[in-house]
Amino acid sequence: MPRAAKAAGDKPAPKKRKGIYQMPDPLPLGEELTDFQKKKWALGPSVGKGGFGEIYLASEVKEGKPQENPSHVIKIEPRGNGPLFCELHFYQRAAKPDMIKSWKKKQKLKHLGVPSYITAGIHKDKRFLVMDRFGEDLWNLFLKSGKKFSPKAAYTIGIQMVDALEYVHDQGYVHADIKGSNILLGFEPKAKDQVFLVDFGLVSKYMGINGHNVYKPDPKKAHEGTLEYTSIGAHEGISSSRRHDFEILGYNLVQWMSGDLPWSKVTKETEVQAIKVKHSKDRNSFLQLSFKEQTYPTELRDYFNYVDKIAYEEKPNYSKIKALFKKGIVSSGEKFDGKLQFVTPKKENIKAINTPRKSPMKSPVKPAKNTKKPAKRNSDSSETAETPAKKRTKRKMQTEDSSSDARSPSPQRNPEKKPISRAAGGKAKTNQRNPGSKKVKTLKRLVASTTIATQTSPGLKGLRRTRKKAGKRDA
Structure with missing residues (x-):
């Protein structure tokens, strides 16, 4: 499994080094790429960069003209990079449209947050993957919401992620990099309450020909994934299992509802690992430290207590986890209707009540200080100044x-x-x-x-x- 790359905001390295991947050269607007099925795709503007490659809007070329209003994106990486190869491998083997359609019917789901495979190809010295176009990612929404989601929004996202992870796990894979920037809203208006788990660049098989992977630390694989959310097992270099995906999801839920994690500002890998190990022994103190003066949801405590007890090779109880999240929504005073609510009304109302109203006509003026000294009274006489x-x-x-x-x-x-x-x-x-x-x-x-x-x-x-x-x- 490839090692994690630097964050998207870091400058791309011109040369490939250990732990850093080479970035592709920018492609001109309108350049056409041909996929494995001989279909042509015209590139639109770049819409994002990651640690592994770049993403462009794209339209299928029909009758020599690209379609208007692009409904797809193309992810491009140099052929020497490994993440897109792993992601392409997953989509081709585990995310075919008919497979996802069959699973949704079997599980009686209206929505499954796993993108379907469309097509891919090779362009010069680059590998590319064609995907559906999605909306905004949760990390941007998290920042816009004042670094806090309502319990209803967080749990609703969690329920959809449980459905997505159950499908991925059923195909024999683990995602290993669940985070807000890898969870996207649907692009179409009808999909505004749907989220999709993307970026399978760190995906790996937990089940091989001989069964489940063996629990064995490997220092060469230590600290794989995103440092803030990766599991304790990943810190030790142990091959990811289904339990690890749920540990990662739990850290995201805590951050979404509390606004922070105790180790968010720590950058040293071994120190982050030590803090996570310490808090794994006392989840109450972990949640209290994360939520500070707030009262933490008891459902989160029950969630971590359950995840910590899942054995390395054990299959999680997905229905139990979803029921726990639904209970959390009800406990917060909301109803489970599947709708995403990214602003907490109660918090806004309290803020509006406590904030004094300003005059719409003029800005408030500070009262002038009285610089005149009061007239002194003569203590030796009964005289007073004439008013x-x-x-x-x-x-x-x-x-x-x-x-x-x-x-x-x-x-x-x-x-x-x-x-x-x-x-x-x-x-x-x-x-x-x-x-x-x-x-x-x-x-x-x-x-x-x-x-x-x-x-x-x-x-x-x-x-x-x-x-x-x-x-x-x-x-």
Whole structure:
């Protein structure tokens, strides 16, 4: 079985080295490739690169013209690379259309997430494989969803993967590289709730002529697969078995629901292996560490407890695993209807409730800080500064005093006195007496008493009491 290559984001190596595969030279747009059945395929734009090769959109050429709206892709690798050879071998022997159709009928399945073999060929020094066109991969969806899937989405994907693995295992193979970037959505709108397991570049036979592979560590094969998800057995160099596929699937489920794995940031292979071995002895601590403050689903704990007990050569109970995942969907408050839900409504609602609404008209403005210092009060004297209201009252009264046609000083008609009376805690009073000829004298006394009250009284109450006394003397 070929060793794992570097991630798709790494730069391709110009020369073939140990553990690294040579990348093919780019092919021009519109170049035609001829498959083993003498059909011609026109290349479209490149849609992706992996550690082994490149993938292009492709259309079958009919009557000298390629079809519009490509519904296929072509995967191309140099002939010296091994992964596409292994993948092509699997499709030709175990994924023929009639085989998949027969299995679906036997298992009463509407959907099986294993692509059917279409055709392949050799183009110059390159090997190519024609496949159906698929939609987005789960890793991109995982990132778009804030690195978290709802339990319903994760378990629904898990159920479809169990069906796919049961078929692959029944053909005598193990996948050994299950991960989000190798699980694709269907391309057609009617297939939006369907996922497909692709990239069989690390596929291997677990069952030979003499029966099941022997449990024997091989240092030359140690750490095969994707480091983050590969099984403990693969770390030891043991040939993959059906149990290993389910261990890998379990790590994906934990990451999809919790957002992380305890060893995600560790890059050294032996350290990752040691952490996985440690957590295999206590699945509760593994799940608690993965989910942190969240409560982990008990179905995941039961799943790992079951997978850990599967013997190396034992056939897994696929129906039991699917029933466990269906139970997990119900426990999360959802119903099992086969629909994929990549955004958790409950989380969004909570976020919407806790997030204050912003004004649609203008952005929020921070309140200005009050830089004025409050007036200091003289502790040795009862004097207080005149308020603006007092000053306005004083000026008003002085103006009325000098006027030849003096008006009544009734508080009801003076707009400045009404707030003063309320601030003092009382109600505005109306002078019901007719001041007659004493009006001018009363005004002079009020002005004089107001000045005295401002200098001697602690507040407006003193002013009110002074005015009241002045009114009695006038009467």
